[in-house]
Amino acid sequence: MPHYPHNVDGSVINFDLQKYYEVVTVEEPIRIGHDKFYIGEGETARRELRVIKVSDDVIQVQEEVHGIIALVGASSSVNIKKEELKKLIQVAKEEFGWVDIC
Numbered sequence: 368m369p370h371y372p373h374n375v376d377g378s379v380i381n382f383d384l385q386k387y388y389e390v391v392t393v394e395e396p397i398r399i400g401h402d403k404f405y406i407g408e409g410e411t412a413r414r415e416l417r418v419i420k421v422s423d424d425v426i427q428v429q430e431e432v433h434g435i436i437a438l439v440g441a442s443s444s445v446n447i448k449k450e451e452l453k454k455l456i457q458v459a460k461e462e463f464g465w466v467d468i469c
Contacts (some may be wrong), residue, residue, distance in 0.1 A: 380442050394419060396429055400451035410434060416451055420463045428455070 397418035403411050412434035421427050430445040447455065459465040 381427065386420060397462060399454040400448060416445065416447065418455055418458055426459060426463065 396419040398415060398417050399402050400416035401414065403413050413434055414432045414433075417429045417431070419427050419429065427446050428447070456468060459468060
């Protein structure tokens, strides 16, 4: 049985079920780059760059790094190599239908 959003008193919040499942249902990210790099004292970190379509005109680039202590901050940045940018443009065109970009 699916879990629906509810109020504190237990009553179900009135919402559009179709829209709820559209938001919850997310496609798998497409990997556009990966590498390993040395971070010191014999430790290496693994990095993966992925892209996912959020809506018809929005994509999200995700960078996941393993092997180092994460710093908490208010902002986030993604380093994209030239080859990864080329792959990102290719994925946006072929997978997401963004044919008007070059």
